[in-house]
Amino acid sequence: MKDRNYTHSIQIDINKCIGCSHCMRVCSTQAIRIVKGHALIQPERCIDCGECYRVCPQRAVYAKDDGLKSAEKSGYKIALVPSVFIGQFSSEYSATQVMDAIKQLGFDDVFEVEQAVDFIKEEYMKLKSDELQRPLISSFCPAVVRLIQVKYPSLTHNIIRLKAPHDIAAIYLRESKKNLVKVDSSIHIYYITPCAAKIVAALSPVGEDKSAIDSTINMTEVYNRISVILIGEKNSGKHKTAANMSPDSVQWSLSGTEKKYYAGRNLAIDGIENVIEFLEKLESGHIKDIDFLEMRACDQGCAGGILCPGNRFLTVERLEQRQKRLENLKSVNRGKVFNSLLDYSEKLHESSGVDPVYPRDGLLLDDDMEKALIKLQRINRLESYLPGFDCGACGAPSCRNLAEDIIKDKATISHCVFVQRIMEKNYKLSPDQAFTVIEKIWGKGRLDKLY
Known part of the structure; x- marks a missing residue:
């Protein structure tokens, strides 16, 4: 059995969030991604530990209560x-x-x-x-x-x-x-x-x-x-x-x-x-x-x-x-x-007793074990192609997490800025297409100050 109860107190105010990725880097379960210039919490992974709350410089992370x-x-x-x-x-x-x-x-x-x-x-x-x-x-x-x-x-x-x-x-x-x-x-x-x-x-x-x-x-x-x-x-x-x-x-x-x-x-x-x-x-x-x-x-x-x-x-x-x-x-x-x-x-x-505690499916790749193993092999293979720098520029905390997101259809390999350069060199991705990918992660206008 799996626990699919994803009620959470930790929330992100996207009106305050600037996508600095501080929260993404400290998250103990790799539950945070940067999407469209803002931090996004994956509810199946979040444990409400509050480490993101501690490090947010914008006070964009807050704990929702009844007050x-x-x-x-x-x-x-x-x-x-x-x-x-x-x-x-x-x-x-x-x-x-x-x-x-x-x-x-x-x-x-x-x-x-x-x-x-x-x-x-x-x-x-x-x-x-x-x-x-x-x-x-x-x-x-x-x-x-x-x-x-x-x-x-x-x-x-x-x-x-x-x-x-x-x-x-x-x-x-x-x-x-x-x-x-x-x-x-x-x-x-x-x-x-x-x-x-x-x-x-x-x-x-x-x-x-x-x-x-x-x-x-x-x-x-x-x-x-x-x-x-x-x-x-x-x-x-x-x-x-x-x-x-x-x-x-x-x-x-x-x-x-x-x-x-x-x-x-x-x-x-x-x-x-x-x-x-x-x-x-x-x-x-x-x-x-x-x-x-x-x-x-x-x-x-x-x-x-x-x-x-x-x-x-x-x-x-x-x-x-x-x-x-x-x-x-x-x-x-x-x-x-x-x-x-x-x-x-x-x-x-x-x-005073409680029912047995069951795993959550935060890291579950598939309900079918055979399919899950195949996906795990694909993740391992994908990770071997990624640079291993864990720079976070793709909007995921590590290369491993990017590989997982790709297998779950939440990202593409072009999210990696280093892979982008190789694809551009081999004429498989134009500079405009690469820039569009970056904007999907870090938001439109984020790099305008560089012009």
């Missing part, structure tokens, strides 16, 4: 907030203070995602069966899950079939609040997200028919709004932090915490390039005897998410400080943590 305006609906509105959002603010503001400020934006309740981590830890204790395929790969980072679907399909069965904390938290909220909300009202859950991949995970989750989350809101938008509110409450002293989850849960989204809860040989890997390098070696059999892999597409985990407005190093430091405060509170409470979500553990266990 704060979506919270203007009637009903019982709950904001679902990750700990990494609280880490965007100076430690002089308590978590309770930040969450109360969010509530002032029009929400009826605010809940921290990481309260679901205590439940996740319990579920991990049950994942010790020798029947499970090793290494188990965390399902926490949706960009990594989609990366495996696109580039490493043989590893899809290694992904843990367990919902992410934001989904668990949303399910708990619907269950726990349903008796408190008026009959004529409805519950709406809004996830304040640090990255584009989590926006997609909420809209169109892998292995699930539907997410328990209704809408997503860009973290930066909320940060800007509540920063103004918090300035007026600075050092007010009226807010206290509650010990409502295990201290290290606040760092679950950072690199290195999750792996501690699975026995055996475990590794934590962050940064999309590092993840790709490791998965290449794992799939080829060069790395063996690993029990669990914690992988994050962003450097240092969600603290490096593209929608986080603050410095990731300061965010990590603040979460470490918050962990120490929670440890002190836990000591005061004689080692007890009052996490109400755990009261619903049995109910959550019934709905």
Whole structure:
């Protein structure tokens, strides 16, 4: 089976895009091409990692979300907030203070995602069966899950079939609040997200028919709004932090915490390039005897998410400080943590699993295996005729990608500027025809300044 769900958050505003190809060069799945002078995303390849967002000099790449305006609906509105959002603010503001400020934006309740981590830890204790395929790969980072679907399909069965904390938290909220909300009202859950991949995970989750989350809101938008509110409450002293989850849960989204809860040989890997390098070696059999892999597409985990407005190093430091405060509170409470979500553990266990994860057909050449192999041979042969410079002048990131596009009838061999020169020399292509090809890639009038 193949996953053909191509919902995406990452979008390109062609009115701002100048076709500079920065995004094309950094794309981890080679999903971007330059067509008619603008970047174009191939939806079957895109994993919403946001690397293109980071490098675009024109701010033409953006993450599409529902926005704060979506919270203007009637009903019982709950904001679902990750700990990494609280880490965007100076430690002089308590978590309770930040969450109360969010509530002032029009929400009826605010809940921290990481309260679901205590439940996740319990579920991990049950994942010790020798029947499970090793290494188990965390399902926490949706960009990594989609990366495996696109580039490493043989590893899809290694992904843990367990919902992410934001989904668990949303399910708990619907269950726990349903008796408190008026009959004529409805519950709406809004996830304040640090990255584009989590926006997609909420809209169109892998292995699930539907997410328990209704809408997503860009973290930066909320940060800007509540920063103004918090300035007026600075050092007010009226807010206290509650010990409502295990201290290290606040760092679950950072690199290195999750792996501690699975026995055996475990590794934590962050940064999309590092993840790709490791998965290449794992799939080829060069790395063996690993029990669990914690992988994050962003450097240092969600603290490096593209929608986080603050410095990731300061965010990590603040979460470490918050962990120490929670440890002190836990000591005061004689080692007890009052996490109400755990009261619903049995109910959550019934709905915490997901369906098997299947490969996406982003790199699929043909549904017919025999035809696919023939096309692969043609790609290899075509690539041998191309110069191998990977210059990007053809509008594809590499000669290999151009060969693939040619086989898929999305380009011709004349897209290569070096092949154009040979064709002109042999009178198989006129200068005017060559110029027309260049304009199809880089847009009309792009070279007028050279006259």
